[in-house]
Amino acid sequence: MDLTIAEVAQRTGLTAHTLRYYERAGLLDPPERDWNGHRRYSERDVGMLGILTRLRATGMPIAGMRRYAELCRVGPETFDERRELLEQHRREVLQRIADLQSDLTLIEHKISVYGGAAAPVPDLASP
Amino acid sequence: MDLTIAEVAQRTGLTAHTLRYYERAGLLDPPERDWNGHRRYSERDVGMLGILTRLRATGMPIAGMRRYAELCRVGPETFDERRELLEQHRREVLQRIADLQSDLTLIEHKISVYGGAAAPVPDLASP
DNA sequence: CTCCCCCTTCGAGCGCGCTCGAAGTCAAAT
DNA sequence: ATTTGACTTCGAGCGCGCTCGAAGGGGGAG
Numbered sequence: 001m002d003l004t005i006a007e008v009a010q011r012t013g014l015t016a017h018t019l020r021y022y023e024r025a026g027l028l029d030p031p032e033r034d035w036n037g038h039r040r041y042s043e044r045d046v047g048m049l050g051i052l053t054r055l056r057a058t059g060m061p062i063a064g065m066r067r068y069a070e071l072c073r074v075g076p077e078t079f080d081e082r083r084e085l086l087e088q089h090r091r092e093v094l095q096r097i098a099d100l101q102s103d104l105t106l107i108e109h110k111i112s113v114y115g116g117a118a119a120p121v122p123d124l125a126s127p
Numbered sequence: 128m129d130l131t132i133a134e135v136a137q138r139t140g141l142t143a144h145t146l147r148y149y150e151r152a153g154l155l156d157p158p159e160r161d162w163n164g165h166r167r168y169s170e171r172d173v174g175m176l177g178i179l180t181r182l183r184a185t186g187m188p189i190a191g192m193r194r195y196a197e198l199c200r201v202g203p204e205t206f207d208e209r210r211e212l213l214e215q216h217r218r219e220v221l222q223r224i225a226d227l228q229s230d231l232t233l234i235e236h237k238i239s240v241y242g243g244a245a246a247p248v249p250d251l252a253s254p
Numbered sequence: 255c256t257c258c259c260c261c262t263t264c265g266a267g268c269g270c271g272c273t274c275g276a277a278g279t280c281a282a283a284t
Numbered sequence: 285a286t287t288t289g290a291c292t293t294c295g296a297g298c299g300c301g302c303t304c305g306a307a308g309g310g311g312g313a314g
Contacts, residue, residue, distance in 0.1 A: 006290075016291085017273060025271095036280060038291055051237055054230045062271070083241035086234055093231050097224055103181045104220050107213055110178055114210035133260075143261085144303060152301095163310060165261055189301070 002032065002040035012049045019049075026066045027052055029073065048072070058093045129159065129167035139176045146176075153193045154179055156200065175199070185220045 005016045014022070022028045028048060032040045048069070055065050068085055071078040132143045141149070149155045155175060159167045175196070182192050195212055198205040 004290080015273080018271090020293090021272065036291085038280095051233070054233050056271095058227055058230045058234065079241050083238055086238045086241070090231065090234060090238065093227055093234075097227055100185055100220055100224055100227075103185045104217060106178070106181050107185065107217060107220075111210055111213045111217065114206045114213070131261085142303080145301090147263090148302065163261085165310095183301095 002042055003046065005039050008041045008046060008049065011046060012053055025062055027069050055089065058089070059096065060089055129169055130173065132166050135168045135173060135176065138173060139180055152189055154196045182216065185216070186223065187216055
């Protein structure tokens with residue numbers, strides 16, 4: 001039930017190069033190897049990549065992902081710390097969304113200055 | 128009425144180095160100079176920086192900002208094109224916000240697996 | 255006068271996150 | 285036997301957006 005690097009690449013949207021890089025970077029436990037040295041990724045590895053890619057997609061730096069991965073390696077006694085880390089990240093992402101929305105408001109104002117004729121979506125009133 | 132580079136840096140949150148870089152990069156018209164060669168930024172320059180920094184903050188690459196700046200340089204006959212550019216960017220930002228929110232949902236699920244805030248949840252499986 | 259500070263140009267360097275290429279191994283297909 | 289193709293390691297390189305430092309000038313205070 002294990003997967004080759006190509007299959008994992010396919011499933012995660014990462015390249016094989018990037019998967020090896022993540023391993024080197026300490027984000028992912030070195031997976032098992034088959035008899036001739038090729039990586040065999042477990043479902044657990046793929047699950048880890050699932051959360052890692054979400055963290056990445058929401059702007060967490062590699063160093064933060066590494067910290068998370070290290071906590072995972074230690075064991076269940078780090079649950080609290082992991083939750084803490086994720087909640088902190090969650091707060092940052094919410095803040096970034098809020099900032100984006102506020103920047104967008106100004107940009108939309110600018111659009112309306114250029115004669116926002118065919119506005120595709122009904123949105124917030126502009127002052 | 129005009130401002131020195133330090134004053135503009137202060138007002139925009141950019142550094143003097145970055146302001147010169149923006150100028151080199153074609154994002155900002157070369158401002159006037161005073162009698163001894165120092166830059167004197169007009170209110171119009173500062174206004175331009177206002178929109179540029181919002182575009183930047185919402186992830187527009189330098190090349191896109193340059194295109195916008197070039198349209199501005201041409202004249203009022205590019206209003207439509209500028210609006211087009213900004214509306215396209217607006218769509219992209221909205222998409223990014225949506226993506227962030229959906230990624231966040233997964234992260235929040237993970238947080239809840241770790242025993243979201245109030246209730247310690249016994250879930251031994253996932254990393 | 256010196257000292258200090260802010261400005262100038264120019265070009266090099268950095269941090270991040272990949273991204274790629276070279277060179278090699280191995281197994282199966284032709 | 286040769287070719288194909290997926291994999292391996294290693295280290296270098298890239299694209300972006302700054303960021304910085306060197307070297308110099310000019311003006312005002314003490």
